[in-house]
Amino acid sequence: MTIQFNDETFYGDFTFKNSDWAIKRFPFPFHEDSYMYSVNMEPHKSYRPGSVFERTFDVDEHYVSEMKDRARVLANDPLRCQSLPHMTLAGWDLVELIMEAKAAEYPDLFELHKDGNRWRWVNKPLGIDDTFTFLDESTLPYGPMEYITRQTQGDFAVLDQRDDNLWMDAGMVTTQADWSLDFDIGMNFFEWHAPVPKAHEMGIFVRALKFLLNIQQGQPARRLNWTMTINPLLDTSPENYHKWGVMKQGLTRENIGDKQHLRVELQTFFRLPRSNALVFPIRCYLISFNDLVKVPKWARRLHRVIRDLPEELAAYKGFIDNRPLMVEWLSQFDDGSPTSDGIWPDDD
Amino acid sequence: MSAGTAKLNVTVAEVKPVNDLVTRFKFVRTGGGDLPTFSGGAHTVVEMQDGDITRLNAYSLMSNPADRGAYTISVRRDDQGRGGSRFMHTKVKEGMEMVISNPVNLFSLDLRAKKHLMLAGGIGITPFMAQMHQLSMMGGHFELHYAVRTASLGTYARELSERYPGKVHIYHDDQNEAIDLNTLLANQPLGTHVYVCGPKGMINWVHATAEEMGWPREAVHSEEFLAPASGKPFEVKCAVSNKIVQVGEHQSLLEALEAAGIDAPYLCRGGACGQCETNVIGYDGKFLHYDHWLTDEQKAGGKHIMPCVSRFEGKTLVLDR
Incomplete structure (x- = not known):
């Protein structure tokens, strides 16, 4: 196999770590020295071999351990995966989308063999070899969306499209930045975005919704979003805030490089063909400050972005109390020299 | 994009x-x-x-x-x-x-519906044919009421009656048969969604009747693609691309922009989807709005135009393209 999968944890002893390969391909989200919301969508086309933008669904060294973490979270809280009855067809669409993409783009890891509606799916990293009937739920161990998203990194919001709006009617959400599927299920686009500051006044959501409603088959889109997380914790859910919220209090000058992580979401959007629903995979990438500052450009830029971020954004993203410490620590890597445009490291 | x-x-x-x-x-x-x-x-x-x-x-x-x-x-x-x-x-x-x-x-089934009630007029039958295929495969509950001019012009009427026995009702204009919409709507089970595709008059009739009878707006779906109307030729200045474009009598504004090499977005090309909405920078004249997308207020405001179907008469029109 081409990828060496890590054996690591995202809770408890937190043995998660990024290899040099993973650091170099990390999706650093800031293309300039400041940050403000924008719709910032681009076509989800294969871009920059080796980067997280190369494949339809990126698979990396964390795959196997992330899927174990998902199973653990689901065992404790089955409501992290929900699908309203009318969304089953969209689940099958997602099965097809992911299986076809992974089998074509990672032929050494995944295989899909079709004989009419009789499909055989081989997932070598997870040791799965299942044969089932496409569109027949009784032939899979879970519902179709749950089945395939237990085998795919990232959270998945499956949105029904009707009445010129999008509705959060299904999802698999175990690696979220402090939002809850169980709370949002059945809400429309404006309802589930209600807590976001500033963007409503800026008209961002009206424009974003219009864009999303018009996403067409065969023309997926993507964007990056980001926040901060203490410890490499995938499951920063409201349901478990009592467990992870307290971790924000133990940050010191000595442990910040190790504990503070930049959390980046690669968000993609696909029209699903049979159901006309939209699937919104939200893939989480974590990097510790210590690893991030190994790229000098990123270290300088992150210092400037965090230092100059508007108060309400720092508060909404949940790191306002730790911001002074973050800025102070990052400042030692910022000599004030200019940074080049774009998100990529300078060294290539 | x-x-x-x-x-x-x-x-x-x-x-x-x-x-x-x-x-x-x-x-x-x-x-x-x-x-x-x-x-x-x-x-x-x-x-x-x-x-x-x-x-x-x-x-x-x-x-x-x-x-x-x-x-x-x-x-x-x-x-x-x-x-x-x-x-x-x-x-x-x-x-x-x-x-x-x-x-x-742009006319998809609401998969939450307990029943899909389809009303077709003439060539408006076509989207329902794919939807009936889909629903019958999924075991969905549907019923078609299809108005045609004559039996010989009843496109696919016989095939559909044979394919879905008991679910297809045909109405022939020349035999004075008509859909009894009030009775039909009054007798639907809770959770029914209504879909209509056909001539403009039929679509308006279904929406108005359903509204009068208290049907929720979200449970009534329609699709009507307009063909772009012909009209007097006119001239457009495109501010972004810095081009003057002539729109011919039988050409739509969107087609004229495309012919001039201007990248203008579109999806339905029939005034329904909103994708081609274009900002008006300035004008001296009268808009001929034919689309279903802009609100009456927007149409009166003179700030937007849907170039796929709408036209202009007057001296100058400057667009943000």
Whole structure:
């Protein structure tokens, strides 16, 4: 196999770590020295071999351990995966989308063999070899969306499209930045975005919704979003805030490089063909400050972005109390020299 | 993003006259292979090279969405139209290579519905044919009421009655048969959604009747693609591309922009989807708004135009393109 999968944890002893390969391909989200919301969508086309933008669904060294973490979270809280009855067809669409993409783009890891509606799916990293009937739920161990998203990194919001709006009617959400599927299920686009500051006044959501409603088959889109997380914790859910919220209090000058992580979401959007629903995979990438500052450009830029971020954004993203410490620590890597445009490291 | 949707290269596999007005076309992927799956109610935009003119017309896909081997559409000849349907009827032959768009669905089923009540008029039958395929495969509950002019012009009426016994009701205008909409709507189970596709008058009638009878707005769905109206020629200044564009009598504003090499977005090309909405920078004259997208307020405001179907009469029009 081409990828060496890590054996690591995202809770408890937190043995998660990024290899040099993973650091170099990390999706650093800031293309300039400041940050403000924008719709910032681009076509989800294969871009920059080796980067997280190369494949339809990126698979990396964390795959196997992330899927174990998902199973653990689901065992404790089955409501992290929900699908309203009318969304089953969209689940099958997602099965097809992911299986076809992974089998074509990672032929050494995944295989899909079709004989009419009789499909055989081989997932070598997870040791799965299942044969089932496409569109027949009784032939899979879970519902179709749950089945395939237990085998795919990232959270998945499956949105029904009707009445010129999008509705959060299904999802698999175990690696979220402090939002809850169980709370949002059945809400429309404006309802589930209600807590976001500033963007409503800026008209961002009206424009974003219009864009999303018009996403067409065969023309997926993507964007990056980001926040901060203490410890490499995938499951920063409201349901478990009592467990992870307290971790924000133990940050010191000595442990910040190790504990503070930049959390980046690669968000993609696909029209699903049979159901006309939209699937919104939200893939989480974590990097510790210590690893991030190994790229000098990123270290300088992150210092400037965090230092100059508007108060309400720092508060909404949940790191306002730790911001002074973050800025102070990052400042030692910022000599004030200019940074080049774009998100990529300078060294290539 | 560029205009329209991703394109598919197809070959015409069959041209089949269905009756005096309607011809069916079957497309397969040029060079073989599967076409994308679609959902019932989707359309494709067919590109027609008619001499110097590129025509782009949207047609509902009527084949079984699960059949990825071929797409079929049915085209009603409109002798008063601008020439797209005439081109399809007279120029398109078996074996011809054409370009069509990926499927786009602006008339999709509400899959929450306990029952789907479909009302079709004339060629408006086509999106329902794909939807009925889809629903019968999923075990969905549906019923079709289909108004046709005469039995001989009742496109697919007999096939549908045979394919879905007990679920298809045909009404012939020439025998003074009409859908008794009030009774029909009054007798639907809770959770029914109504879909209508047909002439404008029929669509308005269904919406108005359903509203009068207290049906929720969200439970009534319609699709009507307008053909762009012809009109007096006019001139447009495009501020972004710094071009002056002449719009001909039988040309839409969108077609004129495209012919001038201006990248203008679109999806339905029929005034329904909103994708081509364009900001007006300045004007001296009168807008002829024909779309279903802009609100009456927006139409009166003079700040927006839908170039796929709407026109302008007057001295100057400056667009943000």
